[in-house]
Amino acid sequence: MVHTGDNLTGDGDGDDEQIIVDLAKIEDTATEICIVITIHDAGSRGQNFGQVRNSFMRILDTASNEELLKYELEEDFSIETAVEFGRIYKRNGEWKFEAVGMGMKGGLEDYLTKYN
Numbered sequence: 001m002v003h004t005g006d007n008l009t010g011d012g013d014g015d016d017e018q019i020i021v022d023l024a025k026i027e028d029t030a031t032e033i034c035i036v037i038t039i040h041d042a043g044s045r046g047q048n049f050g051q052v053r054n055s056f057m058r059i060l061d062t063a064s065n066e067e068l069l070k071y072e073l074e075e076d077f078s079i080e081t082a083v084e085f086g087r088i089y090k091r092n093g094e095w096k097f098e099a100v101g102m103g104m105k106g107g108l109e110d111y112l113t114k115y116n
Helices: 107-115
Strands: 032-038 056-061 066-072 082-091 094-104
Touching: 032 107, 056 082, 066 094, 082 107, 094 107
Parallel strands: none
Antiparallel strands: 032 082, 056 066, 082 094
């Protein structure tokens, strides 16, 4: 996995952040990848996802640059500072995607505690 950098302001065109994942290189024992998006320093900045507009994630085939799916966060998460947009999971040896849209007000730490 490669993270291409963090846009802390949301300014500019195109995708603010990208994570490049080569599913063929994921260990066979891995069965799930959770896509969690957080707001940088949300607590100290007094921000939450209720203040963020046009939040979405999308999955692209990097070989063809084809958009395979796009999931837009349309709910009003007025206290949440982290949102699990979806998960990529393995079923019968094939990778699939499931939209989740579940928010937590404790940021990324809440998710790490959930899976620990």
